[in-house]
Amino acid sequence: MSMANISPVKLSLDSKFSFDCRKDLECFTKCCRDINIILTPYDIIRMKNRLELSSDEFLAIYTTPQLLDKTDLPVITLKMLDDEEKSCPFVREDGCLIYTDRPITCRYYPLGSGTLAHKEDTDDQQGFFFFINEPHCKGFDKGYDWTVREWRKDQNASAYDEINAGWYDLMVMKRSFPPTMHLTEKAKKLFFIASYNIDAFHRFVFESDFIQLYTVDENKAQEMRDDEIKLFTFGQEWLKWVLYKKGEFSLNTSLAEKRSK
Numbered sequence: 001m002s003m004a005n006i007s008p009v010k011l012s013l014d015s016k017f018s019f020d021c022r023k024d025l026e027c028f029t030k031c032c033r034d035i036n037i038i039l040t041p042y043d044i045i046r047m048k049n050r051l052e053l054s055s056d057e058f059l060a061i062y063t064t065p066q067l068l069d070k071t072d073l074p075v076i077t078l079k080m081l082d083d084e085e086k087s088c089p090f091v092r093e094d095g096c097l098i099y100t101d102r103p104i105t106c107r108y109y110p111l112g113s114g115t116l117a118h119k120e121d122t123d124d125q126q127g128f129f130f131f132i133n134e135p136h137c138k139g140f141d142k143g144y145d146w147t148v149r150e151w152r153k154d155q156n157a158s159a160y161d162e163i164n165a166g167w168y169d170l171m172v173m174k175r176s177f178p179p180t181m182h183l184t185e186k187a188k189k190l191f192f193i194a195s196y197n198i199d200a201f202h203r204f205v206f207e208s209d210f211i212q213l214y215t216v217d218e219n220k221a222q223e224m225r226d227d228e229i230k231l232f233t234f235g236q237e238w239l240k241w242v243l244y245k246k247g248e249f250s251l252n253t254s255l256a257e258k259r260s261k
């Protein structure tokens with residue numbers, strides 16, 4: 001996707017467009033090549049589970065880590081194949097091999113999404129949307145009328161956004177800080193693990209005295225032990241507290257003191 005193809009028109013949830021993506025279109029799967037897909041934490045959880053891989057294996061085989069200039073935070077992109085067309089590793093002649101677990105960028109397409117929530121002079125907390133008008137995409141004006149809201153729901157993108165909400169908050173918060181404020185390497189590593197490597201975060205929480213240190217309720221700890229989404233959501237709240245001192249965590253002070261000695 002090239003920036004030149006991004007339409008400057010800002011769309012809202014009620015904006016309308018006409019679109020249909022079908023196998024009989026000449027462009028079928030052309031949008032699955034040479035594309036920059038930033039994976040969200042929930043994308044990674046869904047994809048690694050679909051492929052029956054550990055987080056470590058999935059990250060090593062299918063992704064490339066990058067530092068986002070605007071936030072100085074690590075992001076993960078899907079690694080395209082080294083073929084002539086730089087194809088997505090999951091594209092096949094008859095479509096996406098992991099369709100029901102495809103990443104949110106693919107769900108939104110031909111829309112992109114952004115957020116203005118980091119700007120102090122706006123109360124737009126719902127984000128905004130825009131068209132990615134790539135010349136190869138022949139799906140526009142093909143008969144089905146959608147609002148952005150309907151499209152998100154149809155593609156299950158709204159459910160992904162809800163689960164990723166804490167992660168979006170962290171990115172936006174960091175972007176609102178002065179560019180001169182840098183996170184330490186250790187903070188970036190914690191952000192990486194709690195956001196993208198849920199297996200490593202599970203070990204970090206349950207194979208240490210973390211639960212005692214943060215006085216996590218026993219029932220909650222058990223839920224997080226068994227449920228990756230609950231663990232991920234907790235991790236994002238914890239990061240907000242560790243990185244930005246937002247939210248509430250009660251520390252076991254005597255354990256914390258012992259640890260610092």
Ligand code: SF4
Pocket residue numbers: 031032033035088089090091092095096097098099102103106
């Ligand atoms: S994950 Fe699926 S839908 Fe997304 S680019 Fe790859 S093949 Fe296409």
Ligand code: SF4
Pocket residue numbers: 020021022025027028029030031032109110136137138139140
């Ligand atoms: S290029 Fe557009 S219409 Fe064609 S397959 Fe991709 S999303 Fe569908």
